[in-house]
Amino acid sequence: MTLLILLTAMLVLLAIRVPVAHAMLLPCLLYVFFSDDITLGVAVQRTVAGVNSFPLLAVPLFVMTGYLTNAAGLADRMLRMLLCFFGRVPGNLAYVNVSSSVLFSWMSGAAIADAAGLGAVLIPAMRKQGYDTRFSVGLTGASSMIGPIMPPSIPAIIYAVTAGVSIGGLFFAGVIPALVLAAALMVHAYMHVRRHPLPPNEAEARENWLWVVLAAAPVLLTPVIILGGILGGVFTPTEAAAAAVMYMLFLGVCYRTLTLQKLYQVLLDTCATTGMIMLIVAAASLFGWVIAREQGPQMAADALLQLTDNPYIFLILVNVFLLLVGMLLEPTAALLICVPVLLPVASHFQIDPLHLGVVMILNLVIGLITPPVGLVLYVLSSVTGINLKVVMQGMVPFLFPLMFTLAVVTFVPAVSLWFPRWLGL
Numbered sequence: 023m024t025l026l027i028l029l030t031a032m033l034v035l036l037a038i039r040v041p042v043a044h045a046m047l048l049p050c051l052l053y054v055f056f057s058d059d060i061t062l063g064v065a066v067q068r069t070v071a072g073v074n075s076f077p078l079l080a081v082p083l084f085v086m087t088g089y090l091t092n093a094a095g096l097a098d099r100m101l102r103m104l105l106c107f108f109g110r111v112p113g114n115l116a117y118v119n120v121s122s123s124v125l126f127s128w129m130s131g132a133a134i135a136d137a138a139g140l141g142a143v144l145i146p147a148m149r150k151q152g153y154d155t156r157f158s159v160g161l162t163g164a165s166s167m168i169g170p171i172m173p174p175s176i177p178a179i180i181y182a183v184t185a186g187v188s189i190g191g192l193f194f195a196g197v198i199p200a201l202v203l204a205a206a207l208m209v210h211a212y213m214h215v216r217r218h219p220l221p222p223n224e225a226e227a228r229e230n231w232l233w234v235v236l237a238a239a240p241v242l243l244t245p246v247i248i249l250g251g252i253l254g255g256v257f258t259p260t261e262a263a264a265a266a267v268m269y270m271l272f273l274g275v276c277y278r279t280l281t282l283q284k285l286y287q288v289l290l291d292t293c294a295t296t297g298m299i300m301l302i303v304a305a306a307s308l309f310g311w312v313i314a315r316e317q318g319p320q321m322a323a324d325a326l327l328q329l330t331d332n333p334y335i336f337l338i339l340v341n342v343f344l345l346l347v348g349m350l351l352e353p354t355a356a357l358l359i360c361v362p363v364l365l366p367v368a369s370h371f372q373i374d375p376l377h378l379g380v381v382m383i384l385n386l387v388i389g390l391i392t393p394p395v396g397l398v399l400y401v402l403s404s405v406t407g408i409n410l411k412v413v414m415q416g417m418v419p420f421l422f423p424l425m426f427t428l429a430v431v432t433f434v435p436a437v438s439l440w441f442p443r444w445l446g447l
Contacts, residue, residue, distance in 0.1 A: 025316045028053060032309075033350070042355050043298075043305040050308045065308055072307020072358075073300050076260060077183050082296035083263030084174045087244075087270055088130030089291050092139040093284040094274030096241045100125050101143065103238040106231045113215030115148045116161060120207045123165035127172035127200065128245035129266065132295075133390050136166040137398045142405040156416030157214055159408055163391045163398050164420035165207055170353065170387045171380070172200035174248055174263065177353045177387065180303070181379045184361040189259040190252045191447035195376040195438045199384065199431045206423035240273055253445060299354055306358035314362060323367045333371035337432050340364060340378075341385055348389020352397065356386050373435075380438040384428050391417050 028049045035045035047069075054065045091097050104121050108114035122144070126136050141162045148158040170177045173193030182189040248266050251257035257265060274280025330336055347356050360382065368378045390398040393414065403410045431437050 024053070025313065025318050025321070028309075028312065028316075036350055042352055043301040046302075046309040046355065046359075047305040050305075050312050053312055068311045069304045069308045072304045075183055077179060077189055077258075078300075078303065080174070080179055080189075080260040080263040081176055081299055082292055083260070083267050084131045084176060084179075085135070085295050085299075086288065086292040087174075087263065087266045088126075088132055088135035088139070089288045090267065090270035090274060090280070091126065091129050091241075091244075092135070093280060093288045094270065094277065095279040096270070096273060096277075097122075097126060097139055098143070099238040099241050101140075103234045106234045112219055113211065115144065115151055115153065116157075116211035116215055117208060119144050119148070119161050120165045120168075120204055120211065123168045124172070124200070124204050125242070127169040128174075128248070129270075130169050131172075131174040131176045131178075133166040133169045133387060133398055134295075134401050136169040137163060137401045138405050140166070141402050145402070145406045145408075154218065155408060156412060157218075157419075158416070159402050159406065159413045160416035160418070160420045161207065161211060163402055163413070163417050164424060165204070166398055167384075167387050167390070167424065168200050168203055170390075171196045171203065171384060173197065174259070174266075175383065176299070177357060177383045178379065179259065180354050180357045181361060181383060184358055185365055185375050185379065187375045187379065188447055191376055191442045192379050193249070193252065193259070194442040194445055194447060195380050196383070197441050198437050199380055199427065202430055202437060203424070203427040206427050207420070210420065210423045240276075244269060302352065302355045303358060306355050310359055310362055313359070318363060322363045323370070326367050327370065333373055334433065336367070336371050337373070337381065340368075340381065341428065341432060344382060344385035345388060348386040349392050349394065349396075351386075351389070353383065353386040353389070356389075357382065374439055376442060377435045377438045381428075381432050384431055388421075388424055388428070391420075 031049040031052075032045050035048060036042065040048075050065065054060050054062060101118065101122055104118045104125075105114065108117045108121075111117060119140070122140055123136055126140060130136055130139075141159075145158045145162055149155055169175070173196055175193065175196055178192045178196060179189055181187075182192045244266055247269055248257075248262045251262045251265060252259055271280070274285075326336060326339065329339065344356070344360065347360060351359070364382070365375065365378065368375070390396060393399065396414075399410060399413050399417065402408070403413045
């Protein structure tokens with residue numbers, strides 16, 4: 023009964039638009055206040071312990087890497103290269119949209135940064151070239167889902183810390199699923215372009231491709247530094263994040279595109295985003311501890327085991343549950359609450375923690391483009407000035423390639439596990 027009251031209180035607070043961290047923290051504080059054997063000091067200790075983690079230092083550093091990529095104009099160099107490659111292809115901007123999200127994801131790890139940075143440039147360009155507004159925002163929002171799956175992924179860091187698995191292993195487990203999603207979006211874009219043909223942008227095709235590639239080459243070395251350093255044992259993921267920040271600063275100074283004013287804004291944006299994430303982590307740590315104290319994971323495990331003894335049915339139930347959770351909670355908060363509940367049951371069904379991690383992350387990031395939370399929806403509406411209703415309508419057709427990717431990742435574990443196993447992780 024206590025657990026039910028806590029969950030109901032959190033959902034009510036979320037329904038009345040209370041911030042996620044506060045919606046988790048307030049019921050826990052009431053629980054502590056009415057408990058006879060728990061002091062406020064214990065609650066504070068549990069809250070602080072949630073963010074007292076060395077791997078979590080990678081989160082603000084990867085966030086800053088993404089902001090630096092935009093502020094220093096490095097993302098523009100990648101866009102010019104892709105526009106040059108796809109310049110003579112009909113519907114080139116649709117393919118550039120997906121490809122730029124793949125490249126940008128290697129440096130950001132956050133869907134919101136992708137949607138804000140690339141959406142502000144690509145959506146106006148696509149509309150100017152004649153693309154339907156709904157298709158433009160839908161493709162941009164759906165392709166931004168690649169960021170949280172492809173390494174360096176911020177949700178992957180949160181899951182790995184919570185589940186006690188290798189961050190590097192989970193990073194590489196997300197590579198093939200992210201490429202499957204990119205391929206599915208490319209096919210969807212191709213079908214749209216066939217039905218609504220548009221002329222290629224010949225001006226971009228006439229650019230000297232060699233100079234464009236050389237201009238973008240230093241930026242493209244960023245994933246080599248991050249993933250090569252982790253795989254080669256040179257860096258931990260946190261150290262790789264710090265190296266990526268320093269490299270972005272170095273490129274910004276060399277290209278003379280990063281001014282002190284821009285750097286100041288990058289630091290402000292990084293602090294704001296990191297503060298939001300870490301406040302959720304701290305509140306979710308206390309909330310998770312209260313749920314564990316009330317034996318919530320054991321009750322959930324017993325309920326799931328009574329429903330089925332088939333691992334595939336279990337995964338279907340997990341998908342349905344997480345898609346609903348993703349509509350209400352941000353991925354960070356949802357992972358911190360759900361991983362301690364679902365991981366023991368998955369272990370009973372002999373489901374690999376890396377496979378479960380990719381499935382959970384993909385489910386929850388889909389919630390970023392579904393109301394009522396849908397942070398990517400609000401970001402796209404804000405940076406483009408397009409009505410939120412139009413943004414939501416444009417996102418509906420792209421749920422099909424996302425659900426297809428989710429089905430492939432869920433029922434074909436090798437899609438997630440082959441690459442890290444091949445690397446020996």
